[in-house]
Amino acid sequence: MGWKTLDDMDLQGKTVLTRVDINVPMEEGAVTDDTRIRRLIPTLKDLLDRGARPVLLAHFGRPKGKVVAEMSLQPLVPTLEAAFGVPVVFVADCRGPAAEAAVAALQPGQILLLENTRFHPGEEANDAQLAREMAALGDLYCNDAFSAAHRAHASTEALARLLPACAGRLMEAELKALEAALATPERPVTAVVGGAKVSSKLDLLGNLVAKVDRLVIGGGMANTFLAAQGIDVGKSLCEHDMTDTARDIMARAEAAGCTILLPTDIVVAREFKAGAASETVAADACPADAMILDAGPATVDAIAEALATTRTLIWNGPLGAFEIAPFDIATNKAAQKAAEFTAAGQLISVAGGGDTVAALNQAGAADAFTYISTAGGAFLEWMEGKDLPGVAALNQ
Known part of the structure; x- marks a missing residue:
């Protein structure tokens, strides 16, 4: 400091x-x-x-x-x-x-x-x-x-x-929270990263696999990682041109001893609207005419199990299409579990960036988190390991 x-x-x-x-x-x-x-x-x-x-x-x-x-x-x-x-x-x-x-x-x-x-x-x-x-x-x-x-x-x-x-x-609270989460964290450290696109979070994922013990990947970007493993994701949002990059990130994680948690079951629907008919299937069983819109209950249980032995949690992005029910369930349940462990003193939880604050508020979990950052771009760039000019200028 x-x-x-x-x-x-x-x-x-x-x-x-x-x-x-x-x-x-x-x-x-x-x-x-x-x-x-x-x-x-x-x-x-x-x-x-x-x-x-x-x-x-x-x-x-x-x-x-x-x-x-x-x-x-x-x-x-x-x-x-x-x-x-x-x-x-x-x-x-x-x-x-x-x-x-x-x-x-x-x-x-x-x-x-x-x-x-x-x-x-x-x-x-x-x-x-x-x-x-x-x-x-x-x-x-x-x-x-x-x-x-x-x-x-x-x-x-x-x-x-x-x-x-x-x-x-x-600024002081933000810097202390982020230093505690990434610079000198209590281990094990788990990062939850969700959102639509791998391409928008390449630097983030690349930095995290070298610094955390577990990386939970959700949202649309999880579909790209599933596709990189040869899994058919139907009509889901997926960056098929990023599958080589996803495989590279998985290889770097393995080399660094970072465990990546991807969905093992998924919630799929034929249309993206509130209350749409949906079903839960295995991650490798997405129907050709369906979209993956959330992680399934077995995946949520695996995330909860990981959080139970986590000391520091960094959260950025939702696990599914949290804006509309019933595709908010995985985000809500995982966030509520993180809040429960934080409230019990078992977990230091830091979250921020993009839709994260809205998702945690919707889950009723935000107030229990150790620190919630409202700084979208700056929070992400810090997590990416980049120097922030406004912080560097204070280090005189």
Whole structure:
């Protein structure tokens, strides 16, 4: 752990440029899910309680370096005030005279929200001049946006090198959870990886087989691994052009002593819709006119058995078409078993990326997991073993 936290910083009277991720879903100008905002409360409370003046830097959407009115951060002010319980002042730039004046006028107990950093082309270009202009606004830099840490942008990377820098509470929790899961885990370690395509998770699978003891593969990508073993998967989602790659991953796993768990039984249907007629068959008995849409009960039992002797679990992606019943059963039951073992103190469970949070919430299992990451791309790139620019910049 080469990065500093808020505990290492003298905050009294300091203006703290705080990079946050408030890129939340909105409809008709109103926030529909404030999860990312609420997860910032510990950092903002700490800053205010210790006499700092927080100045928030954030992006929203993909304005591509232009001012796009619909992507302004101003509509978020009421939600931020409700979450943080203090006045939030907004200024329509993140650099220059207007921002400087707003910082100078900021009163103790207030938070200043700067306009969308991506309104400037220099943000995504990691422009040194834009970073210098932002740095001129504050005394310290705090990055609490792990979900944007895989981007080398001016507000996540260049800026961190210009001021005394630290991780915020959310970033700190995320990094500690991921280090515990992959860098120095309690063994045995099991990874559950699901989702549609092997091609989108090649780096992830390649990194995991060298680091975990068991790898559970589910979802559409499991069909590609079954096909790689010569099994007919009927009309299932399957990347037949990736079967050589799947065989290579299985060979690398065997060489590394990593056991791969694939479905031994499957739930199949002729149509993909809620309540569609379905049946459970052996993994090698998929009818030619059917699709594999979930793992079967014997597979779930095998996963539960593996989890019973697991100390650290990393979960990314569903085991089936969890969005519609009855093809959510394997994901729900396996997630509930992981939650049960976690609650009993037998398991450290870390999950994140893509549909994972939605799947675990649907299963009613999310609250029991040790840590749930809301950082899609950054969580995946960390699991892939890649350096994250926003984290590396804190390791000065």
